[in-house]
Amino acid sequence: MTSPKSGTMSRPRRLVIHETVTSYLFLLPFLLFFVVFVIYPMFMCVYTSFFDATMGREDIFIGFENYKTLFADKVFWIALKNTMVIVLVSVPVTCIFSLWVATVITKMPVAATSAFRCIFYLPVVTGSVAVTMVWKWMYNNYYGIVNYLGTNLGILDKNINWLGDPKYALWCIIIILITTSVGQPIVLYVSALDNVDKSLIEAAAVDGATATQAFWKVKWPQMMPTTLYILVITMINSFQCFALIQLLTQGGPSNSTMTIMFYIYYNAFKLFKYGYGNAMGVVLAIIIAILSAIQFKVAKEK
Amino acid sequence: MDNNKTTDMNAIKDKIYYIVSFIAVVIVAILFTFPLYWIITGAFKTGKEINATSPIWIPTEWVWDNFQRLMAKRTAPILGWEIGGMTIGAATIPGAIRWLLNTVVMCVSSMLLTCITSAMAGYVLAKKRFWGRVTLFTLVVCAMALPKQVILIPLLREMNALHLADTAWAVIFPIVGWPFGVFLLKQFSEGVPTEMMEACRIDGANEWRTFTDVIFPMIKPGVGACAIFTFISAWNDYFMQLIMLTSSEKLSIAVGIATMQGESSTDYGLLMSGAALASVPIIIVFLIFQKYFTKGITMGAVKG
Numbered sequence: 001m002t003s004p005k006s007g008t009m010s011r012p013r014r015l016v017i018h019e020t021v022t023s024y025l026f027l028l029p030f031l032l033f034f035v036v037f038v039i040y041p042m043f044m045c046v047y048t049s050f051f052d053a054t055m056g057r058e059d060i061f062i063g064f065e066n067y068k069t070l071f072a073d074k075v076f077w078i079a080l081k082n083t084m085v086i087v088l089v090s091v092p093v094t095c096i097f098s099l100w101v102a103t104v105i106t107k108m109p110v111a112a113t114s115a116f117r118c119i120f121y122l123p124v125v126t127g128s129v130a131v132t133m134v135w136k137w138m139y140n141n142y143y144g145i146v147n148y149l150g151t152n153l154g155i156l157d158k159n160i161n162w163l164g165d166p167k168y169a170l171w172c173i174i175i176i177l178i179t180t181s182v183g184q185p186i187v188l189y190v191s192a193l194d195n196v197d198k199s200l201i202e203a204a205a206v207d208g209a210t211a212t213q214a215f216w217k218v219k220w221p222q223m224m225p226t227t228l229y230i231l232v233i234t235m236i237n238s239f240q241c242f243a244l245i246q247l248l249t250q251g252g253p254s255n256s257t258m259t260i261m262f263y264i265y266y267n268a269f270k271l272f273k274y275g276y277g278n279a280m281g282v283v284l285a286i287i288i289a290i291l292s293a294i295q296f297k298v299a300k301e302k
Numbered sequence: 303m304d305n306n307k308t309t310d311m312n313a314i315k316d317k318i319y320y321i322v323s324f325i326a327v328v329i330v331a332i333l334f335t336f337p338l339y340w341i342i343t344g345a346f347k348t349g350k351e352i353n354a355t356s357p358i359w360i361p362t363e364w365v366w367d368n369f370q371r372l373m374a375k376r377t378a379p380i381l382g383w384e385i386g387g388m389t390i391g392a393a394t395i396p397g398a399i400r401w402l403l404n405t406v407v408m409c410v411s412s413m414l415l416t417c418i419t420s421a422m423a424g425y426v427l428a429k430k431r432f433w434g435r436v437t438l439f440t441l442v443v444c445a446m447a448l449p450k451q452v453i454l455i456p457l458l459r460e461m462n463a464l465h466l467a468d469t470a471w472a473v474i475f476p477i478v479g480w481p482f483g484v485f486l487l488k489q490f491s492e493g494v495p496t497e498m499m500e501a502c503r504i505d506g507a508n509e510w511r512t513f514t515d516v517i518f519p520m521i522k523p524g525v526g527a528c529a530i531f532t533f534i535s536a537w538n539d540y541f542m543q544l545i546m547l548t549s550s551e552k553l554s555i556a557v558g559i560a561t562m563q564g565e566s567s568t569d570y571g572l573l574m575s576g577a578a579l580a581s582v583p584i585i586i587v588f589l590i591f592q593k594y595f596t597k598g599i600t601m602g603a604v605k606g
Contacts, residue, residue, distance in 0.1 A: 027427075
């Protein structure tokens with residue numbers, strides 16, 4: 001079928017065996033960690049989701065009971081809805097914002113481009129705990145800078161308890177999430193823009209295309225693979241939004257910021273319902289797999 | 303003539319658009335750096351300036367007060383290894399310093415182990431033709447697309463069973479098993495010319511020598527990218543650290559600071575000094591190795 005396979009077939013058997021043995025010797029250290037700490041837990045996640053599992057006793061097989069409870073769990077549906085809101089808002093905003101920043105900063109001198117790239121990557125490197133803490137202060141009801149600016153610039157009538165109000169809490173979190181996720185897409189778009197075939201742009205300019213036309217007709221189609229990759233990683237990243245919620249709101253007020261990731265954590269590590277948490281993990285993984293597959297399919301058709 | 307005019311107009315429009323968006327990007331960039339600025343200045347402000355209702359943009363006096371309180375908050379032994387009833391390194395240091403040391407140990411060990419295992423595996427996946435190669439590579443790519451947090455529950459139970467929970471290894475091993483490094487170094491190894499390997503074989507070098515003396519030097523930039531990438535993601539791997547580490551003297555800096563937030567949630571001066579301690583070292587590392595880092599991101603993305 002594929003060329004490497006046919007290549008294997010045509011070579012002497014002894015050489016293939018030799019190559020296979022040495023290859024696996026080289027792979028051994030990695031495979032040890034990969035199988036024990038990634039593949040095995042992955043398998044166990046699915047397996048345990050069919051058990052009533054908790055601390056300090058044997059797991060009890062209960063078939064699809066966890067899944068049944070899950071689909072009847074009101075909080076799960078709220079969590080799913082909130083997670084979807086986060087993903088549907090932050091993914092497009094992150095992608096469009098990073099594309100815009102990338103197009104602007106690639107036109108600058110090289111040093112400036114890399115300085116800006118650094119600045120937009122800073123919130124990622126700063127780490128979720130430090131970032132969350134400073135935002136908590138900025139959102140604070142009394143001492144927060146957001147309320148100070150809001151009231152003094154005349155945007156707000158009175159101080160708002162941003163994180164304590166179910167109307168605003170989720171949006172506050174989405175804003176922080178976006179600032180911590182644009183770094184990587186900007187880096188990727190900048191390098192994609194650099195790699196666009198320059199002769200095509202020149203040809204377009206000769207034919208009288210404006211810069212805008214050249215961008216959408218020539219550059220954009222060439223960057224499709226990058227865009228697809230960015231969509232998928234941003235989506236996975238948004239689904240996994242956890243530290244912000246754990247440190248800022250704990251899913252509250254009244255479940256308005258409850259997400260699947262935090263609900264898994266809450267069930268598994270606060271209530272010790274391991275089986276139930278795993279069932280949720282499996283559902284989450286399936287949702288992410290389906291959405292990624294859809295994105296790939298749509299991108300391929302284009 | 304008319305045609306020329308429209309192109310001129312378009313050129314002017316493009317120019318205006320460019321200037322406007324340049325200004326906008328600068329403003330947004332300032333907003334992006336603001337939280338970091340606020341952490342660092344906040345860490346050095348006095349209690350009065352921290353809690354001022356109209357924010358103090360630049361601290362009028364810089365004090366170490368917050369750091370002193372942070373250091374006094376907890377203490378921990380330097381090493382605290384118990385060997386045969388004796389305790390080695392029992393001298394106490396501030397908890398926050400111990401957390402920093404723990405984090406550095408975790409990051410460096412993850413980095414070294416990941417680089418070695420990934421370089422070997424990536425090279426073989428790129429350059430050798432062996433049974434099961436395609437299957438293995440598919441598995442690696444699929445594992446990368448899965449949300450890492452999903453496997454945390456089984457992972458914790460496994461660590462408990464292996465008696466590794468609440469040790470640094472519980473954080474390090476899953477990072478080493480995570481296949482991003484392999485993927486990255488496979489991409490780099492593809493660039494090694496196959497003739498090089500054949501020349502080695504003709505010269506009679508064995509497989510291991512070929513790898514250490516010829517291949518490894520050629521994929522060094524990739525290993526550098528992998529190293530810095532692993533170091534930074536290990537530093538910020540908060541969820542894993544939170545779940546695996548429980549005793550106070552074993553925490554990472556991120557988890558340690560987060561626990562402190564639970565205890566003194568409105569002492570923003572203290573919290574900012576903690577946040578600064580957790581973020582400034584890694585930001586410095588990032589700024590130094592920035593070039594490798596961006597290379598790692600872009601190479602790791604090339605359509606799998």
